Amino acid sequence: MANNKLETIVMNNLDAETFMKAVDECKGNVYLVTEEGDRLNLKSKFCQLIGLVNIIQGGHLKDAVISCDNLEDESKLFKLNLYGSKDNQ
Numbered sequence: 001m002a003n004n005k006l007e008t009i010v011m012n013n014l015d016a017e018t019f020m021k022a023v024d025e026c027k028g029n030v031y032l033v034t035e036e037g038d039r040l041n042l043k044s045k046f047c048q049l050i051g052l053v054n055i056i057q058g059g060h061l062k063d064a065v066i067s068c069d070n071l072e073d074e075s076k077l078f079k080l081n082l083y084g085s086k087d088n089q
Helices: 016-027 047-057 072-082
Strands: 030-033 040-041 064-068
Touching: 016 047, 016 064, 016 072, 047 064, 064 072
Parallel strands: none
Antiparallel strands: 030 040, 030 064
């Protein structure tokens, strides 16, 4: 999920509440990195409000990527996006 090229990430059958619960369970920091280079730490409830309200449109993250400090967290969020539910991991 984390790379230097910014792209649209399709969130497959995943709602914001499920995604935020998974972020809250992550061990390290999880960032939403915008095309402008802004890094919003999604572990912060304030950044969640600002970032997700403005960036998620129609189930897609527009011009942003998810970046994680912890590789296990990145894998967890990738699987959540792929399978659409924490129960399917």
